[in-house]
Amino acid sequence: MLRTALRNVLAHKARLIMTALAVLLGVAFVSGTLVFGDTTASAFRNAATQSLKDVAVSVQTSDQAEMSDDGPVTSDGSPDTVLDTALANKIRALPGVTSVRPTVNGEATLAGKDGRPLNADDNTWQKLATNYLPGKDGKDSHYPLKEGRGPANGGELALDAKTAKKAGYRIGDTVRFATDGPALTKKLVGIVATDDPRVTAGGTLTLFDTTTAQKLFLTPGHFHQIAVAAEPGTDEHALTAQVQALLPADGAHAISGADLAAQQSRQIAEDTTRLTKTLLVFAGIALFVGVFIIANTFTMLIAQRSREIALMRAVGASRRQVVRSVLAEAALVGLAASAAGFALGLGIATALHPLLNVGGAELPDGPLVISSTAVLASLVVGVVVTVLAAWLPSRKAAKIAPVAVLSSAGLAPPTRSLVVRNVLGTLLTGLGLLIVLYVSTLKTSMESNLLIAMLGSALTLCGMIVLAPLLSRPLITVAGKVTTRFFGVSGKLAKDNALRNPRRTAATASSLMIGLTLITGLTVGGYSTQQAMDEAATQGLAADYKVTNSSARGLDTTAADKIAKLPGVAAAAPVASTTFDTQGVFASMTGTDPKAFGKAVDLNFQAGSLRDVGPGKIAVSDAFAQQAGLHVGDTIHPDMGTSQGTTPQGKANKKTLTVVGVYAKTFAAYDALGTVADVLPATATGTGTLDNILVKAEPGKAAGLEPKIRQTLGSSPLLKVQNHEQIIEAGSGSITLVLNMMYGLLAMAVIIAVLGIINTLAMSVFERTREIGMLRAIGLDRSGIKQMVRLESVVISLFGAVLGIGTGILLAWAGGSLLTSAMPMYETALPWDKLGLCLALALLIGVLAAIWPARRAARLNMLQAIQAD
């Protein structure tokens, strides 16, 4: 039987090419991901080991150890540590210790040479700041100098080479930066090299002398961490125990360099695994799409070969042997394709590295790591998927009766009823829709809700796939009317051919539908989210600029007055916020200067007016008024600054406030609006500072106001001054990036679907050889034949696209409701241009996929075609 299978594979090479390609691409995706994951993890592990190779023991403050990867502790009230100079000296005196390296870690936000913030939007852990620790030669071997010298006093600093270049600083320049408070300046005296992964991954490194670093981030004489180097051959664990013995009972602990490296590796492995898992999900989708192509191919092959199979049965092969021979054929195809796919996967893994680096990921270099698990997993996945996909067709092959050998060729195989399939499809879709509709009533994105939404979506999608043959008739008939109208007989024949075998058409269209459902779902969801975020960020916002502080500290209360005095500024409204709790209703309140706020935000009052708002007098939103049952004139006694049920710092902060107005709810004003003074002691920033300042310029004076505002507030690099577009960009810019990445990953599923369409068309053309010959004989010219195949392809693609886009919109709508609690502005919005683009893409796919099959059909030798068996 294996020999028969092998012969069959070789005999049908051409017809199996597309199937093999589909498997190949899917497996390449899987193996590429696995190899890339292994390679990256190993490179990171090597880098971690490398950077810790001189560390025998590391002494860390306990809270830092807990949040090992969250970087330095925010210096909330100058934290003290138990690690001081005396302790460092004691450790240095231990036998075997060659040196100790006590460090101070903090963060520094830099301004560029042009005064603009350089890295204000970066993650905290990427704004690395630490102490330069010169050794006996006056240099810090940890940070080799590229230019200049190390910082030696409170007026100097050093930067890493990349940052200095990006910011435009040269030795001798004055660097403006901020750690947490106001802007500071120091002279750049050195430019260093570093292989710290946080910096190579796009962060910045600022170095101070130890005393300055301690002043900035700690208290003089204290450190965050002490790295201990030992003589070669020293027992690290014994030394760790000795160091631990020197430490006070609380506040610090010692860990051996090997353990620390292992800890970091584990962390890195987890990160890489997360990335790999995400990629594997998309690889799985691509393989799932491939399943349809494989199943379609084998169904068609078996139909074409039914006589051969009947002959085999007639000469004594059992049903089981027939099934086995088909499955063996599938396994052979799967194996060959998987092997080739793995090779391609190596290429993908190699290419991903520089590709992601161009994108700014800055992955460390390392040799390609090919684990046996990756090889085995790729091959097994490819073979298993192919065999499983061929399983149903193989059952059909087994059902061919031996007597079929006598029936005439060209006899259409009996069309089996779709009743069972339709019932199953209706049940699946119905169940899926019920769940999806239930999901659409949920408001929060708890994990359980997400799981329910995913289950509902998967069921709906599967149901639609099962129902696709039923849906193909009405939808393709409609499409056929158009094609017949515009393309005459070719259009009509194309429609009839597409309707001829609903299962085949449906399977082909489904493969495209899966990709387009996901793409549409993401597009609609992303677009709606973007709209909601834009709306939330700018709804009713008449202000030209929004001034914020990138650190959590907020803005000084006097800042608004300073800005208001600038020429060209019409109003600068300070915005502070707090949460409050009145009779169990939990809400947030904006504290501002009502007069300035009225100019910066469009408020629509339904009762009372903004003018009435003053100390002790607040306005509330209509939504909140309804929720809490409040009317103008009511007095409330809320607990200010509470978070759901608890009181911060354990002290109640009761206020007495009178409601003087009700306004239409707007995101800019939250649930209630009062004065800054009413809100201040318990602001969200926790320190009595402002969240932001909304600046409204005088008519025509908005342009060029930004640098002036910046200057007025001391030009701190932490300061963010955003105009309308920047506010929107800051909110929703990341969505576009994520969407584009997802599109890229889903492209593979679409490419495989295209292969599927090519495959179906080519095999259909092969099956209809005689018909095509007859059509040519009675007068349809080559271009007419081409047109017919092309239109069939387009009709099938559009069918898949309509199903996919429809399902995608439905699922995005239902899933969107889960966001309503997190994003009250969320409303499903349809990006018509992008949906139109999807449809146009499907049209293009149809035309492209038909090129080769149509050419084949047009070039058939007419006489041979007519007489073909």
Next chain:
Amino acid sequence: MSQPPMSQAAATPITSQTPASVGAAACATGLTKVYGEGETRVVALDSVCVEFGRGRFTAIMGPSGSGKSTLMHCMAGLDTISGGSARIGDTELARLNDRQLTRLRRDKIGFIFQAFNLLPTLNALENITLPMDIAGRKADQEWLDLVVHTVGLSERLRHRPSQLSGGQQQRVAVARALASRPEIIFADEPTGNLDSRAGAEVLGFLRESVRELGQTVVMVTHDPVAASYADRVVFLADGRLIDELAAPTPESVLDRMRHFETEGRTS
């Protein structure tokens, strides 16, 4: 079954070199068809000269490999010719390119094949009007009704081929060939896949279409009974025209064929 009277066509010399007369719907002059080259070179038609009279039913007979199908394919513009000339009416086929040939087949020629004449996706009526639909022409309704009525398909126009018997399918094919009023109809073993009764029906319609509708029909067959429906039979052997017979009967055709065989054996 009454046999047609002796026709004058019998007097036409079989090796006539005269150009196509006004009465010829199609005509071959020195028609040669060669397949392959060198060692594998096969002469399928060797300088064949023959006329197919307008309004006449001609049968082409000959043993397998005699070139009878090749002759039909060349005359019908389905295959290219290697030498000589093949004409439909006044049109010289050798001068036409693929597009022009396709158009000629569509507008001037009707086809009936041995099997698989119909598109399974179209119903009987759609199959009948297919050549006109391809041309983008409207069918002449009166003529269509007459044709459909003649072949007795009025009740089955909405049926798909799979719902029709083999004989009915061939009748649809006949109707399709007739519907566009071609100058000539070529039939390639039209009864090859039918039982004798259905075959007789189809042949009867073909003869009627010639007698009553004035159609020109050329039919390739190896069946003496089928050939006896024609007005005239031409015999091919080894790519040459060797004989012809007017007003054939099954017996006279069979007799003539036996004669060739013995001749072939003795020579």
